[in-house]
Amino acid sequence: xxxxxxxxxxxxxxxxxxxxxxxxxxxxxxxxxxxxxxxxxxxxxxxxxxxxxxxxxxxxxxxxxxxxxxxxxxxxxxxxxxxxxxxxxxxxxxxxxxxxxxxxxxxxxxxxxxxxxxxxxxxxxxxxxxxxxxxxxxxxxxxxxxxxxxxxxxxxxxxxxxxxxxxxxxxxxxxxxxxxxxxxxxxxxxxxxxxxxxxxxxxxxxxxxxxxxxx
Ligand SMILES: CC(C)(COP(=O)(O)OP(=O)(O)OC[C@H]1O[C@@H](n2cnc3c(N)ncnc32)[C@H](O)[C@@H]1OP(=O)(O)O)[C@@H](O)C(=O)NCCC(=O)NCCS
Numbered sequence: 156x157x158x159x160x161x162x163x164x165x166x167x168x169x170x171x172x173x174x175x176x177x178x179x180x181x182x183x184x185x186x187x188x189x190x191x192x193x194x195x196x197x198x199x200x201x202x203x204x205x206x207x208x209x210x211x212x213x214x215x216x217x218x219x220x221x222x223x224x225x226x227x228x229x230x231x232x233x234x235x236x237x238x239x240x241x242x243x244x245x246x247x248x249x250x251x252x253x254x255x256x257x258x259x260x261x262x263x264x265x266x267x268x269x270x271x272x273x274x275x276x277x278x279x280x281x282x283x284x285x286x287x288x289x290x291x292x293x294x295x296x297x298x299x300x301x302x303x304x305x306x307x308x309x310x311x312x313x314x315x316x317x318x319x320x321x322x323x324x325x326x327x328x329x330x331x332x333x334x335x336x337x338x339x340x341x342x343x344x345x346x347x348x349x350x351x352x353x354x355x356x357x358x359x360x361x362x363x364x365x366x367x368x369x370x
């Protein structure tokens with residue numbers, strides 16, 4: 156396999172969104188909207204194109220990762236710029252072959268080189284602990300509702316990056332696009348059946364799980 160990682164270009168947009176749709180379809184809810192998130196995020200001021208990568212296998216794009224600015228608002232109201240990734244996806248027929256790991260690791264290295272402070276993400280621990288992510292609770296960063304959720308994780312990108320910060324993480328509004336044009340947008344992709352699946356229940360449970368770990 157000839158593997159290459161490069162920044163996303165305009166010519167990749169449709170394929171990247173199609174792969175994102177394929178990877179997320181029926182995974183966390185019936186259907187999915189992560190491809191729409193990618194589509195809309197590119198237009199948002201928080202979007203970080205220089206950290207947004209595609210991964211190619213033998214010259215064909217098979218996955219992507221998107222980054223945007225987020226911020227930690229300190230208990231005294233001070234804002235600290237952080238970054239977040241998502242959606243991240245690999246074509247389902249190529250899962251568990253190390254491609255996601257290559258792509259995510261590459262993006263983390265690029266973020267470090269660019270001097271960013273820390274990455275905050277939401278997701279399943281089993282996807283991200285291998286990169287050094289730990290519960291944001293460890294760094295005394297909660298969600299805006301003051302709760303420490305197990306699925307909210309952080310990775311400081313340099314020594315002591317989160318040492319003197321205590322507050323809440325605010326993801327970009329670009330990650331929560333207005334769904335009113337979603338149906339029309341989604342109709343340009345091949346028809347797929349929306350289904351209810353057990354993994355969606357697991358996700359529902361996971362998003363509200365409180366981090367009980369003592370760091
Ligand atoms: C998440 C995703 C990008 C990972 O890509 P991938 O190429 O399959 O991942 P890799 O093969 O590089 O996996 C690296 C490691 O991550 C962990 N991992 C990845 N997928 C996992 C899964 N479904 N269950 C448990 N662990 C998993 C494992 O530790 C794995 O190492 P291993 O295969 O040696 O056990 C891909 O599965 C995907 O597109 N999923 C659908 C979309 C999604 O859920 N995105 C993340 C949203 S939070």
